[in-house]
Amino acid sequence: MTKIVRTIIWFAVAALGTLAVSVIALRRGESINAMWLVVAAGCCYSLGYRFYSKFVATKVLLLDPLRATPAERLENGRDFVRTNKWVVFGHHFAAIAGPGPLVGPVLAAQFGYLPGTLWILAGAVFGGCVQDFVILLFSVRRDGKSLTEMAREEIGKVGGFIAYVSVLAIIVILLGVAALIVVNALKGSPWGTFTIAMTIPIALLMGLYLRRIRPGKVLETSILGFVLVMSAIVGGQWVSQSPTWAHWFTYSASTLAIVIIIYGFAASALPVWLLLAPRDYLSTFVKLGTIFMLALGIVLVRPQLHMPPLTRFIDGTGPVFAGNLFPFAFITIACGAISGFHSLISSGTTPKLIARETETRMVGYGAMLAESMVAIMAMIAACTMQPGVYFAINSPAGVVGQSPDAATATISQWGFPVTAANMAALAHAVGEQTLFNRTGGAPAFAVGMAQIFAHSLGGDAVMAIWYHFAIMFEALFILTVLDAGTRVGRFMVQDALGHIWKPIGRTSWYPSILSTSALIVGAWGFFLWQGVKDPLGGINSLWPLFGIANQLLATVALCVATTIIIKMHRARYALVTLLPLCILVSITFTASYHKIFDPNPRIGFLAHSKLLATQVATASKPEELARLIFNDRLDAVVAGVLVCLVSLILIESVLEWSRVLYGQKEASVKESPFVLSRFAEEEA
Amino acid sequence: MRRGVIGKRIGLLIETLSAILREIFDESAYARFLTTENLISSRAAYAEFLHETEHTRARRPRCC
Numbered sequence: 001m002t003k004i005v006r007t008i009i010w011f012a013v014a015a016l017g018t019l020a021v022s023v024i025a026l027r028r029g030e031s032i033n034a035m036w037l038v039v040a041a042g043c044c045y046s047l048g049y050r051f052y053s054k055f056v057a058t059k060v061l062l063l064d065p066l067r068a069t070p071a072e073r074l075e076n077g078r079d080f081v082r083t084n085k086w087v088v089f090g091h092h093f094a095a096i097a098g099p100g101p102l103v104g105p106v107l108a109a110q111f112g113y114l115p116g117t118l119w120i121l122a123g124a125v126f127g128g129c130v131q132d133f134v135i136l137l138f139s140v141r142r143d144g145k146s147l148t149e150m151a152r153e154e155i156g157k158v159g160g161f162i163a164y165v166s167v168l169a170i171i172v173i174l175l176g177v178a179a180l181i182v183v184n185a186l187k188g189s190p191w192g193t194f195t196i197a198m199t200i201p202i203a204l205l206m207g208l209y210l211r212r213i214r215p216g217k218v219l220e221t222s223i224l225g226f227v228l229v230m231s232a233i234v235g236g237q238w239v240s241q242s243p244t245w246a247h248w249f250t251y252s253a254s255t256l257a258i259v260i261i262i263y264g265f266a267a268s269a270l271p272v273w274l275l276l277a278p279r280d281y282l283s284t285f286v287k288l289g290t291i292f293m294l295a296l297g298i299v300l301v302r303p304q305l306h307m308p309p310l311t312r313f314i315d316g317t318g319p320v321f322a323g324n325l326f327p328f329a330f331i332t333i334a335c336g337a338i339s340g341f342h343s344l345i346s347s348g349t350t351p352k353l354i355a356r357e358t359e360t361r362m363v364g365y366g367a368m369l370a371e372s373m374v375a376i377m378a379m380i381a382a383c384t385m386q387p388g389v390y391f392a393i394n395s396p397a398g399v400v401g402q403s404p405d406a407a408t409a410t411i412s413q414w415g416f417p418v419t420a421a422n423m424a425a426l427a428h429a430v431g432e433q434t435l436f437n438r439t440g441g442a443p444a445f446a447v448g449m450a451q452i453f454a455h456s457l458g459g460d461a462v463m464a465i466w467y468h469f470a471i472m473f474e475a476l477f478i479l480t481v482l483d484a485g486t487r488v489g490r491f492m493v494q495d496a497l498g499h500i501w502k503p504i505g506r507t508s509w510y511p512s513i514l515s516t517s518a519l520i521v522g523a524w525g526f527f528l529w530q531g532v533k534d535p536l537g538g539i540n541s542l543w544p545l546f547g548i549a550n551q552l553l554a555t556v557a558l559c560v561a562t563t564i565i566i567k568m569h570r571a572r573y574a575l576v577t578l579l580p581l582c583i584l585v586s587i588t589f590t591a592s593y594h595k596i597f598d599p600n601p602r603i604g605f606l607a608h609s610k611l612l613a614t615q616v617a618t619a620s621k622p623e624e625l626a627r628l629i630f631n632d633r634l635d636a637v638v639a640g641v642l643v644c645l646v647s648l649i650l651i652e653s654v655l656e657w658s659r660v661l662y663g664q665k666e667a668s669v670k671e672s673p674f675v676l677s678r679f680a681e682e683e684a
Numbered sequence: 685m686r687r688g689v690i691g692k693r694i695g696l697l698i699e700t701l702s703a704i705l706r707e708i709f710d711e712s713a714y715a716r717f718l719t720t721e722n723l724i725s726s727r728a729a730y731a732e733f734l735h736e737t738e739h740t741r742a743r744r745p746r747c748c
Contacts, residue, residue: 077720079740083707090704100748174748215730272742280746281709288708333744334748340745349744398739484746491743507739550748 010050018197024117024309025451034322034380037117038298041376045369045471048125053365054202056130057358060565060573065358068677070143070351080144082355085362092350093367094284096132097291099477100335100550101375103181103441104594106333106448107543109382110320114309115329116379123330123337124372129579130442131554132342133364133563136579139347141671147347147557152562153670155653162649163556165232165490170341170578171489172520177480178485178545179264180538183256183528184440185471189430190249191240193256195468195477197249198232201265208261222285225278229286229476233468240431257532260482261525268486269516276483283480290473294377297452307383307390312414319395320439321540322602327591331547336375338580340553342368347667356677381448389426389435393444394535397437407436428451432460433466439537442478446470530631533624541605541635544595548639552586552646555581559653566657566671585650592643596636605636713737 020040023032057063076078083091108116139145145153147166152160186192206225212218239245251259266277316324321332347365354360382390391411392400400407401560404420411418427435430450435443450466458466491507494518498505504512531538558581565574598604601611609632612625617623659665706712714725714733723729 018745076738077716078713081716084700084703086700087703087707087712091707094708095744096747098747178748211730211734212727214713216714216725216733217725218711218714219705222709272738275740277734284708339748340747344745345747349740481746481748484744487742488745546748 003421010047011212013043013627016487016537017047017319019367021118021121025114028309031306033333034298034303034305034384037113037305037376037380040117040122041373044121044125045373047366048129049369052125053129053133054575056133056365056509057248057361060570060576061134062568062570063137063357063361065356066677067141067357068675069140069354070672072304072677072679073675074151074352075378075508077350079349080352083353085355085359086674088350088353088355088359088363091353091366092363094288094346095244095349095372096335096339096367097287097371097374098335098341098481099178099181099442099474100341102378102474103380103543104332104334104476104547105124105336105375106382106441107320107394107539108329109307109379110248110311110318110394111309111325111329113305113316113379115314115325116242116333119330119333120336120375120379123333124368124375127554128335128338128342128372129368129581130576130580131557132346133361134565135343135557136351136354136364136402137357137360137562138443138564139351140360143672144345144351144525146431147343147560150564151556151560154567155656156561158652159556159560159649162645163553163560163566164496165645166340166549166553166556166642167174167344167636168489168492170546170553171492171528172523173487173546173638174341174541175264175485175489175524175535176531177539178544179257179260179442179524179528180531180542181267181442182260182475182478183253183532184250184438184537184539185442185446185475186256187253188244188434189240189432189471191252191468192471192475193249194236194245195229195232195472196479198235199229199282199476199479200275200598202228203275203279203282204234206282207274210278211273218281221278222281225282226285226289229282229472230469233465233472236468237431237464239318242499251679253532257525257528261521261528264482264486264525265478265517265521267483268521269513273489276487278482279476283476286473286476291374291377294381294449295373297449297456298377300456301452303380303384303452304453305380305383306386308387310388313673316600316603319391323544323591323594323598323599327587327594330546331373331544331551331591334547334550336372336378338551338554338584340550340555341558342371343554343557353512356373356679366454370662371383381452383443383448384451384487385444385448386416386418386422388412388416389422389447390444391416391479392418392423393438394441395433395437396439396535396540397538398535400437404434404436418509423487430467431461432467437537439479441539442471476677482631486524489523490516493519505523512577530635533627534576534631536602537675540602541595543641545635545668547595548588548591549642551584552642555584555588555646556649558584559649563653563656564669566660567667571661576582580655584649589648592639596637605632605639607638608632622654710737 020036023036069080071080105116145161148160148163151163167556206221210221297329314325400410408420446467447469453466454463531542558577561577601608609629612629616622616625660667717733
């Protein structure tokens with residue numbers, strides 16, 4: 001293809017992207033088709049990948065195809081293996097794609113589809129993808145070192161310590177919020193609870209099948225597990241319709257929280273091959289298939305978006321979570337635009353599989369673009385619902401009222417008409433008793449997804465099956481994160497405490513396993529319990545806390561990246577990471593300030609605790625209020641401590657940059673020495 | 685001729701997808717283990733593979 005043809009094609013892509021973004025941004029008063037979002041995303045991602053990532057690769061990072069990667073130099077057939085770039089891409093995407101990009105955009109849809117969509121597109125192209133790409137390359141150049149190790153070596157000991165604490169904090173908060181999403185999706189739902197309960201024996205069966213009957217045949221076992229899970233979904237309908245069986249699988253939020261806490265503890269202590277690994281395989285299998293199906297469904301159905309581009313709740317009075325558009329839309333979207341957690345994956349398994357440095361661009365930048373597309377699909381799923389229905393599902397009873405009539409009256413008053421009869425019909429169609437107050441994002445996403453699937457395959461008759469398929473998919477996803485996260489957190493605690501008392505550091509010593517598991521499960525279980533007992537639904541306070549923690553971790557990753565870029569004598573290009581860093585600092589610090597000090601009790605933890613304190617004297621259960629006050633103060637302390645820690649790493653980074661830039665310190669990076677690739681000739 | 689090229693491309697696509705799935709589901713890792721340890725697939729070999737990779741697998745975070 002000649003240069004002129006290529007230029008014309010890229011101009012056409014840019015023009016189409018501009019048109020799509022203009023339609024999304026400027027159309028008012030009438031609904032638009034979801035395909036405009038898909039086209040806008042496709043064009044922005046293509047342009048971002050073709051031009052911006054290439055600029056970062058060639059001008060900033062100076063990718064060198066002749067430099068041997070650790071997968072080549074240290075190849076051992078186990079951790080370090082030269083792998084085909086498409087295989088690494090798939091592997092990396094499967095590791096970074098989690099429930100965050102599905103839940104975050106659904107919650108942020110309360111502002112309308114416009115702010116969230118714009119942030120997903122811009123945040124991913126200029127922030128999240130760059131972070132993943134840069135951290136992946138720097139880890140490749142350091143033999144696959146982790147983010148915390150790079151922070152310690154390049155910034156200093158304080159940097160390493162803060163990265164460690166941030167990782168642990170985000171794991172604990174993430175697991176608490178994730179468990180709360182599952183609880184809110186399953187409370188009072190015998191069908192959903194039965195299906196999810198069945199995934200535990202199915203995973204155990206898969207583990208035994210893999211070990212005893214068909215060793216190593218994971219794909220075959222996963223297909224078998226998938227068939228069993230689908231049977232459980234169909235069986236769940238029968239369970240929900242049987243008065244006897246439905247009774248056994250109908251639980252309150254508190255009971256489900258206790259069950260999940262016990263499950264988390266057991267999963268952390270059981271052998272990996274028995275529960276964690278097969279569940280992980282099953283979850284990945286379902287995840288990849290569902291994402292593909294959702295994309296296909298959106299393209300086939302091409303649904304209209306019923307949510308307006310901007311809602312009245314940009315003023316901060318939203319029922320799903322309180323807070324202004326800035327910074328709360330940015331905090332809420334989380335992983336769909338930029339996720340600090342990805343930097344752990346980019347400096348974990350993936351760098352050990354990269355065959356050529358140049359492939360980090362496709363794997364790091366490209367996989368995050370794919371994750372961002374998942375977020376766009378979640379936004380579409382949420383916005384195809386009638387806004388009244390969306391708010392009825394996502395608003396806590398404490399905001400809209402306890403009864404269906406009170407809730408629909410409040411929501412209709414906001415300008416989003418909905419009736420109790422509409423909601424009852426929808427609940428009946430998806431096989432639930434009620435869809436009111438299902439906070440957390442998962443049920444709303446499931447309804448949106450079920451509507452899209454039902455329109456493309458099977459019609460309204462199978463809407464209930466699709467809804468419970470979506471709930472199963474999300475809960476399976478989340479419980480896998482719960483299993484894996486609890487175990488990773490347990491190892492981190494064991495490693496740290498092992499420095500104080502050696503036996504606790506022995507990862508196979510049972511007293512150590514049990515005590516550290518209890519510590520981690522107790523920590524996230526505390527946040528889960530707090531969310532379950534929160535009259536505002538828990539998500540209002542916990543999801544922003546999770547978003548803050550996740551993006552503070554991204555701040556740490558971008559500090560490490562900027563430091564290395566400056567030390568590479570590429571300071572003139574440091575804006576590539578410095579700009580997203582500045583934006584993240586402004587977002588996370590503003591959000592933290594509001595969450596701690598905002599005078600509005602629905603936003604500020606301290607204001608809420610003060611309000612509750614005034615009610616203690618007249619309360620019928622003062623001990624319950626005292627607990628809520630304690631929770632608010634603790635949340636304020638957690639947010640404050642995280643911000644202080646990240647401020648320290650920022651200060652240390654800025655000092656390091658100034659020392660290097662003013663010549664007080666030699667600009668040298670701690671990379672592995674250059675070794676010419678055995679494949680250099682082939683490359684040349 | 686053209687049909688042959690398309691067929692080859694489809695074949696390559698299926699091969700790549702299969703390789704991706706085998707890597708994600710650790711089947712390739714198990715095959716590499718068997719090669720390096722000079723073993724044939726069996727319950728004992730798989731148990732050894734699981735034992736050897738347990739530490740790495742348990743520390744592998746799953747993203748949010």
